[in-house]
Amino acid sequence: MGVRRIKDMTTINLLFDGLKVSNYVRCGMLLLRCTLYKRQIDTCRNCSRVGHRQDVCPTPSEKVCEHCGIKPTGPDHECITPECALCGQAHNTGDRTCPNRYQVPYVVRRRRRRRRWRKHNQQTQGDSPTPQPTPKQPSPSPPTKDLPTNTKNPTATPTWADRVTGKG
Template structure:
């Protein structure tokens, strides 16, 4: 069937963009034709794009490798504990290696003896050893036993007295905020008193980030962390706490701190990792995770 439309006949060459028509696939064909007509420009563009992609891929790979190494260094492969339990963390001075001859059950018995508890009294508590971080975890639902565990200052192993520190781990489902510039003379009770304000969200605890530190960690009831809080009659900035991987300043290994280092006699330079460096040692620092030069923000993970 033929249909005749009145108008002016035009040639196929006249049907183009400037006459208000768009030919499907024309841009693709013209692009291929430009590549064939000017292969040098095409190769140069692809080469530049390829180099940029390679650099981006290398940076991404380095970041992923660093994160994976950090996770593996502190990964403890501990079983998942029930929600609602209060977790007490113990750090024995010198790490868990000094208690290896006791065995796991023997270490658990040392904890019970130091807390003045019998096996029947603590039968509902869960004790775990973290050999990565050289810590002991005790989880319980009893506030009375939590106080007993926190009062432990040393473990008696034969004729040896092993100093130990303890603290309560972050409760499940609580947000972490950090405030700075808190005077050193303020105790935890003073910090809680300064935080009491109707505009502030409820908190479940505070902890100073070091004996001589002016930075304080605040645990909020709930996962929401406010940007500003009322403290001491004024408004101060509250930053979201970012998890940091522990690095021993003695042996240079990841996953534990200096006070629980299992090999304190084998000191290493934190910059380059040289064993037992002399006092006159100088080096170019490298990242402990990815081995890139320290301070190179483009290579940070």
């Protein structure tokens, strides 16, 4: 497990080992709620490019209209329909309503994919119960007298979340 602070904010990122993420973390006598961190994509209001903010823009002299993304030709510039550089929809680049502004964490994407897969399987099979997979029998392997044995079992070591919840 690791801890990383987000700039000067009071929020921190907890980096868990493995794919189990607990909902609460004990810090001393406190029980603090954990939520998944959604990484935000930075968009520049100066040049309308993605990947940096306005205060660190590499081309501060290249001004672009923040609404439509076109170089203004003068004070009589009229904005056409805005187009987002992230998703191509009709809103400003980096708008809060943009579905691509926040990156969904891998754990959440994987859960959603599994739910869709289960739902698809249930719909294709109808009301019949889902057959349970049969356990695979180990195949006979040749003796390994000359090979070194790995005594460390990665599944035997409990994760930090298991230790906190008392499972490990």
